Amino acid sequence: MTVHVTGLRVALDGTPILHGVDLTVAAGEWVTVIGPNGAGKSTLLRAVGGLLPFTGTVTIAGTELGRLARRARARRVATVVQSPVVPPGMAVLDYVLLGRTPYIAPLGRESAADLTAVHDVLRRLDLEPFASRRLETLSGGERQRVFLARALAQGASVLLLDEPTSALDIGHQQEVLELVDRLRRENGLTVLATMHDLTTAGEYADRLVLLADGRVAAAGPPADVLTETLLAEHYRVRVRVIPGDHGPLVVPVRG
Template sequence: MSALAIEGLSVTLGGAEILSGVDLTVAAGEWVTVIGPNGAGKSTLLRAVGGRLAHRGSISINGTHVSALSRRARARAVAAVAQTPVVPPGMTVIDYVLLGRTPYISPLGRESARDLAVVDGVLARLDLVAFAGRLLPTLSGGERQRVFLARALAQEAPLLLLDEPTSALDIGHQQDVLDLVDDLRRDRNLAVLATMHDLSVAGEYADRMVLMAGGRVVAAGPPAEVLTEELLTTQYRARVKVLQGAHGPIVVPVRS
């Protein structure tokens, strides 16, 4: 049984069909990365899975259709990092990360010792302990990105959705964050569904890749089968050279 199973997923926004008949699975412990040109529907796909968009078709998590899950149950099953998360004003880092424990705290209750321990552990893993008392607006873009990821990891959900998780990070923190997600998905048997623009980085970490264009899946499989010069030239209208690296294909733009 797949941790995430999507069948015939379609989404219409403003009268335009953004996704059409998308089929996709992610197994427990598997990392699947969705790629594609701008406007392909990648972020829309993650928003639909995360429960933020109306859709047609079927989305099931661990064998249960999402329509059968309460809001609290869904928050325990799916954690997401959006490209531009909404941050409540006046929030410190530790208070924001503690929001990830909301599905486990009763409406009139307070966080438990375990909730605090989970948050402390996540802050330590993401090198954020020194920032715990800082207000989010005082952080750099890369620091905030790590805080957003920390909140999602604090949910301890079996499915993690990452929409361009390293877009605001320098190359060192990109590697730190992706290595951390890679370690956690192996340790916790997490299912990871991500979108990424950097094709070489995406190919290094993903077990499988899904190439979308025009709201449809046009290719899927191991990175070596999806990151080909023919497919990328056709779908991205780009001139590229694909080299074989130690951990996956390396995509190099080629000047005409």
């Protein structure tokens, strides 16, 4: 499903955060939004997911977001925010099963197909041993994988990932991103993500969008956006950008 964002503006508590952002994510494409702290990356993702009020237009597969009922929207778009609310006492299996809510009738129960989908995601994310554990007993990295599992169990065609690997060690970072990329290719997922790690962003995304002060400062293939000049201007940092096998490698350099 293609995502179109046109003239997106968001204000929080009366303070403008996004100032007319335009971007497109083609069906099956992976686009990652980068930018310094406070640029508006998370706000952009939450607005596209329908979690924040905005002006402008967001369309999913040609349908305006505001015209979609909540259940219909949840079948199209799954969002992983940075700090989801963790219900006290809830087991991992039950939390991931919440991702199937759009397919369960009101006052109904999950089907065998719902349970199969959940167990498949738990297996893919190496979470089966934690199925009966309470969420609050898990480490930050383990919880992050559970949050992603719930989104994947939702079966949506558009996946919004806000810093999906921020709490993971380097091994699980790679595992999670490789899994998302494989599911994207196998199932035609459309992925819109935010990331702080510029090298990782460039390795996995088809295109990058550099956000600065709530506006799009640059957009295009990773090699066109991850340049020493652009990064110095918007991040106020000295870096070396080295060509890599899957994208530019960004290395900080001391002044």
